[in-house]
Amino acid sequence: MLSGLIAIIIVYVDDIILAGNHLQELNSIKHLLDSSFKIKDLGDLRFFLGFEIARQQSGISINQRKYALELVSDVGLLRCKPSKTPMTFGTHLHQDPSPLYSDAPTYRRLIGRLIYLTNTRPDITFVINQLAQFMGTPTTTHHNAALKVL
Template sequence: MGEKVTLLIIYVDDMVVTGNDTEEMERLHVYLSTEFEMKDLGGLKYFLGIEVARSRDSIYLSQRKYVLDLLSKTEMLACKPAETPIVQNHHLAIYPDQVPANRERYQKLVGRLIYLSLTKPYIAYDVSVVSQFMHSPSKDHMAAVMRILSYLKGALGKGLIFIKYGHLEVKGYTDADWAGNITDRRSTSGYFTFVVGNLVTWRSKKQNVVARSIVEAEYRGMAHGICELLWLMILLTEIRFKPRGAMLLYCDNQDTREIANDPVQHDRTKHVEVDRHFIKEKLDVNLVEIPYVRSED
């Protein structure tokens, strides 16, 4: 009815009711109480390991207690915090002579780190690296996991803040390395997106095929970023907040942007032909624009 929205979010036996119509929210609560045995815990403060703090104009999400529990279980509470979550220019890979680590423990730790990245985007790349060795972890891989934990010791208070900015702009940033994986020379794509000025999604993932140039690596990363923007548009439309203009996807590679906006198919772009047609289609209908952003920014 009109612009009124009520949302019910359920995970197993935990639920959150939110919206912009208090009367409808109360009616939903009364109805659910007649169908199920429920307990109203009041305003949202804690949900699935995520702590929620509110002010008049913002919401802050963190997993401080989750980190403390994890550090306690791994006996890392007294560790010295690391300055960075991973060594720069690391050479993590699977080697024939590597010393194996406890696979079950490694998988559990990485799984918890994956969940921690829900509110800690700054460990997304590092977690994506260590998650590539779940089937055959070594002592070096375990050391990388423990370094992430020691970094988190010094970043307990960091989380996500959502502020009212008064607009419905949707934008993203995309980037990729080239042949960064020393084992198979595949590139890693990364993107993150903002809705109404707030960071909402991010991802760092190794590409499925080997890129033959840095432009190809960036172009495939751009396609992933556009897919994420389209998903966000569908989600926002469902909850009555459809973007009013073209979504922006910032890229720091000029050649990649020129190929995306070039109406002519060249021999040098045939190896990314599917991604090229997909991106060009979204540009033609003005769903997405691809402005330039400096690498430094």
Template sequence: MRKYGYSQSNSDHTLFLKQSQGKVTALIVYVDDMIITGDDTEEISRLQEKLAEEFEMKNLGGLKYFLGIEVARSKEGIFLSQRKYVLDLLAEVGMLDCKPADTPIVQNHKLGKYPDQVPTNKERYQRLVGRLIYLSHTRPDIAYAVSVVSQFMHAPSEEHMNVVYRILRYLKSAPGRGIMFANNDHLVVEGYTDADWAGNASDRRSTSGYLTFVGGNLVTWRSKKQKVVALSKAEA
């Protein structure tokens, strides 16, 4: 890719970019699958021809499905979801017919590590939470709940597993929910952030959360427990 004039992204080493005459071409690769996109149609065609000389390739046309992420286009924009991924996960756990939950986690929960907790199957817990972490790529609505359950991967209890099951019941209520990228005719960058103060019941650390919008579209989000104890709300 560098030989063809592309630069490798510092934030994601699987992403390669090329800018020419105000137009951008991007390639992202995962093992033997790749996406080529951009607004320079001539460069995209040239890149496909060059790559075909190096590797045996097959053009699958417009992007519809990639690594469990479904892509749908309309006049309004591009919609990303993981509906099949959610349904497959629910089927794997035997919860396709479960009763849906309205929220992914109970408000003001006191989840933590306590001496009287009953341990649960560690491998199953880690596998389910790992699947939920990947699902968070298109479901910012479960980001906080998943960040909470991921804190107990090394020694999960039945109480922690019940929260994982609640997240799955929440997903059952709307498996096709996802992210919409609309053309809003502007590229204004907006950011929102907040933190609870001493929200963790075990170590009194705060949890931070942020959202970033570009052109009115959500592009980054995160929920994570802070590494140190904050002494005040302002500090948190």
């Protein structure tokens, strides 16, 4: 066994990512997996579960640009101007008397998608956490605040 050898296998349903610091060992693992499961090598990782992965000399960068653009497009805000901050300073979200949002399942899906976006956008984490507290009975105010995050 080689000292300092690292091999990482990430499995999600039928997708596998192999990563490590020794190319020969990774090729050996791929051969073993292929002999048992007939895998297909798609080459260097570029996209995985809504993440875009880019390798550079300085390291690896991960973003969710495509995922975020799809999300913004899905809610009809593609041509809107971006906000400098995800929530206006001093805004306090609470269970307010505004009318209940008419499509609570859509609100829940939106919040779920925004929670996933926080993997690469920690700047929206606080606001999304606040909005997630109203998933049971969202009001129009909560829905509008969620749209402003985008």
